[in-house]
Structures are given as structure tokens and as C-alpha cells.
Amino acid sequence: MLKQLITLRKQKKLTIQNMADALGIAKSTYASYETGYRQPPVDALIKIADFFSISLDQLVDRHFFPDFYLDQPEKAHGRLFIDGRTLTEEEQKEVIAFIKVKRRLP
Template sequence: MFGEILMRLRKQKKLTQEELASVLGVARTTYSSYEQNRRMPDAEIQNKIADYFNVSLDYLHGRQEKDNDGIAFFDYDDLDETDLAKIEGYIEALRQQKKDAERFKKEKK
């Protein structure tokens, strides 16, 4: 499970294994073994991964379904850039609606 989550996070950021391995200070082959669940990174590397992606260790280990922003993870692999932009736009529109509703409530008082 750890490896699958790690791969999803990396792909969401559009990073290669080589790029993320460099950030973590490990060889690409070592990093690859993490994604393939052949090897588990030590505590220091796990903390670096969690910090880099702004997720909890529980999230990395599949014990929590949401990241630190409270957003549930979805599999975006089959979506293109246009689809992702639409999703981001929709999320922003929902946030704006919420802000507007709160402001309207305050103005009514």
C-alpha cells in the first residue's frame, strides 16, 4: 500500500522517480524499490516524504483516507490537463460560494 500511495503522490506532482529520489537524497533504484513495496524507507526518509507532499505518515501508510488539506484522494491517472483544470475550477467555485454565503450572513445581521 505504501508504494502505491507514494507513486500516486509522485505522479500528481508530475515528478519522475529520478527527481523525487534526488529530493529525498537516495538513488533512483532505492526509490523505485519503495514504490514497488520491495523496501520500506527508514523513518527519516518517510518523514521527508510526508513533509514534501504535506501529508501525514498515517496517510502514507494508508491509515487515513484524506491528506492534510482534508481532501480525499482520487485516482486522476486517466484525466488530462483540461479535466484537471475543470476540477480545480469547480473546487474554487465551491469555495467562493461558501465565502459569499458567509459574507451574506454577516451582512444580514
Template sequence: MTLGNKIQELRKNKYLSQEAFAEVLGVTRQSVSKWELDQSYPAIEKLVEIADFFGISLDELLREQGKSINTSESEIQTINSTRFNREDNTVSTVGNTDKITISKEIVWYFIGWAVMMIIVILLFGLQYYFAGFLVIQVFIWTTVIWKIYRYIKSKSSKAEHLS
């Protein structure tokens, strides 16, 4: 049963016309008609008002009949005990203070460092690869490139938050 059908059925069970129901919600009769025909959907605030008016939960209003969530107890336990924090890219489990840091930036840093080392080997041969100053140079340049990348990324993320 669609949302529109459910709204229509609930309205008819209360013996309300579309016009009377629209008046209760503060919308036009045409809006109610469009909802019932599934041509448009009510705004979230109106969904709350509709559910309250008919004395049902939003879940009952929105869920299709016969559909239920089939989740085993162990799946619920796993979902409830694992948390992912988008702010600092960490995964933690409830009751466990250990955190596993998942940072793409660190991985890309080491990939960049390895690529720079391969370039040095290809350009200058193995004798310079083992020379300490080239290894240090590669490390320094990788760090500089990394800092530039972080600076650009922080500026772009600030610009996204402002827009």
C-alpha cells in the same frame, strides 16, 4: 493501497520522475523504484521527509485507504484513564491515587512457601508441621531462597542493560 502505491501516486501527481524525486530525498532512483514496488520500505527519517515534501501527515502516508480506527468514546475514556507502569508493576487510574500492586515475585514467594510446607508435612508428618520451630525454619529457608533469587535476577537485569 500500499505504501509503495501511495508514494508512486503522490510522486506522479507532482509530475516528478523517480530520478527527480530521488534527488530531492537524497537517495538513488533504484531506492524509489523498490519503495514503489513494495520491495523495500523507506527509513523512518525518509518517511518524514516524504510526508513533509507532499504536505501530508505521516498518518495519511502510512494508513491504508478506507481503514479507520473504530473506537467508541467509552473505550477511549477507559484507555486514557488507565495507566500501567512497567517500572514498578503498578496499575493506576488517572485522578485516583490508589495503586494496585501486581507483583509476580510476591505470588511466587508464597507459592514457594506453601510448597516448602507441603514438603515438611510429607517428610515429617503433621506433628512436626504444628511444631513452631519447623514452621519458622521453612519460613527462614524460603526467605533465604527468595533473597538468592532476587540477587541473581538483579545481576542478570544489569547485565542485560549493559549489552
């Protein structure tokens, strides 16, 4: 996570002071997160993730890929996107139909 904090901050061209100000904490506190001297509390992790518009999993570099049942929306835990737009229910049905036909072919 330390590398992730530094990488995210530098990608946005922010200083440690900028981050501390954005989170409402002392510069030394934020610096201690990046050096590993202190572990950020959960509320700080949430603020950091929100600040960068990422999930907590992304922030801590945890790769989690839940199962997604396209044909069982009640089990779905996410949305499907193509070209940055969410697939409509009708488009999802068309995708399912296409795959079912495709699987029946050799």
C-alpha cells in the same frame, strides 16, 4: 503505501529520479520503495511526508479519527476549520451553544 507513493508522485508529475533527488537518495533506492522491494526507513517516510506536506498517517493510508471534544479544549488534538480558517475561541463557544440548544429541541 506503495500505491500512495506512486499516486502522490504522479499527481505532482514527478519522475522517480525527481523524488530520489528531493530525498537525497539513489534512484534505485526510491524505485525499490515504490515496487515494495524495500521498506523505507522512518526518516525517509518523514522526508516523503514533509515533501508532499501530508502526515505520516496519510502517507501510509492510515485513517485515524481521534475523538475531538469541542467543549473540552484540553482534550482537543486538532483545530476546527470553516472556509479554510480556524475557528476562534468565541466561534467555538457559539457552536457549542448552538448544539446545546438544538439538542434540547424535539
